[in-house]
Amino acid sequence: MRPQYLIVAAIAFAAYVFGAKAGESRYNEIKKAATHCWNDPQVQKARKKARKARDKTRKAASKQIRSFSR
Numbered sequence: 412m413r414p415q416y417l418i419v420a421a422i423a424f425a426a427y428v429f430g431a432k433a434g435e436s437r438y439n440e441i442k443k444a445a446t447h448c449w450n451d452p453q454v455q456k457a458r459k460k461a462r463k464a465r466d467k468t469r470k471a472a473s474k475q476i477r478s479f480s481r
Contacts, residue, residue: 448454
């Protein structure tokens, strides 16, 4: 019974190794597309706009919290 577990474990390990090698190229494709999207000028502009809105909202919330605590 024990050798059967070893054979199954060896096959699973080999499948994992070969799958990881095959998946690396797809991972690199996805990474390249994500980097391209992240560095797109329109996306950068939207991120900057979102940061400004976040900061404005944070300041307004902070003011309200201070007014409630007094």
